Amino acid sequence: MARIMIVDDALMMRMTLRRIFEKAGHEIVGEAVNGEQAILNYPQYQPDLVTMDITMPGLGGIETIKRIIASHPAANIIVVSAISQKKIVFDALQNGAKNYVSKPITEDKLLPVINLVLEQNGLAEAN
């Protein structure tokens, strides 16, 4: 079970992600509706993993990733976004994101990526 923080300005996305994660046995420790809130909440919640939208009002997802990684280099951030252009994916990964999932989200698309990142960082439960 992983402790996950969801960052997305859309309530619909936060609810969809929460539903998928909780069904898979993970715990949602916090949510943020924009980049500024995510930066403030990260040290408070210390999640195992963060899902990060890119297109948000105010501070965008790429800059938010950069700032969280700057202060918490071990942060595991997975981008969940409608935008999937190579340049933006590259920027996200270059700035510290561990992986990238494009919207619309399905369980079959999201959970394997989550599990891979958790395994790679020693956070997956032993079978």
Add this chain to the structure above:
Amino acid sequence: MLNQYFGQYLLNKGILTHVQLRQVLQCEQMVKVKLGVLAVNAGLMTAAQVEEVHDLQWAKDQKFGTLAVKQGYLTSEQVDGLLESQQAGHLTIMQAIIDKGYMTLVAVEKALADFRKEYDIKGKFHATDDENEMIKKLVDFSPAGDKADLLYNYVGLVQRNVVRFLNDTPLIVEPITECQQTPKWLVTQEIIGDIPLSTGLLMDESALLGIASHFYGEKLVTVDELALDSVGEFLNVHNGVFCSLLSDAGVMADLQPPLVKQRDMSFQLSNYRIAVDTSFGMFEIILSLKE
């Protein structure tokens, strides 16, 4: 897809009314069998492979068969064979039209022949190219000059994404008149980059709840934050795919966050408005090229 455009043709020619066509399409929808299901049934692909291709389809806006061949799951010949068995399904719409007494078989035969002739469909229906040709007969973007194709592609993608994400059959219809008093909701999103484009969807409450419910996957009955965000996310995901396609063509494009609000009368509905009818209501695509 052929059913959708044959139905559109019958509507535009005044052969069927809007209400008649919706009833016929509901019959067709109930028995439409997707290519992935046909592939699994034929033992050519596994369900997991089909799901993988569906995910790619949403992101890449390519046909199932094209992607399945690229992934090495099917050969071109196998795709042709599956398409043959799927396109027999267009007989359902013709049968439904006859069963409901809207047209005789002779009249359907003539309308189908006229439709194929008008759109120059000689053999298989080649989506995207043929779809754009059909959209050009319904919508006029010629004032946009060299950007017209961009707008045709946008509308074609909306049509395909209504099918993919909302599981419904869209029809392009006459624009909604301004004098209607029904309050409207406006979802907007700016595409920025090499070709700045203002995009929007204008709809009444019923259509908003229909789109939101279909996209979220649960019935929503109140226009609250969840419903508004769901509609915003539908436009956001659609525009995300559009920007990806632009990027693949070497055009830099990015998105601003979507906004949803009740339309106020000071809002200028500029440039292009394309009315789209669905089984849960009508919405308008609003497009405006920025200088």
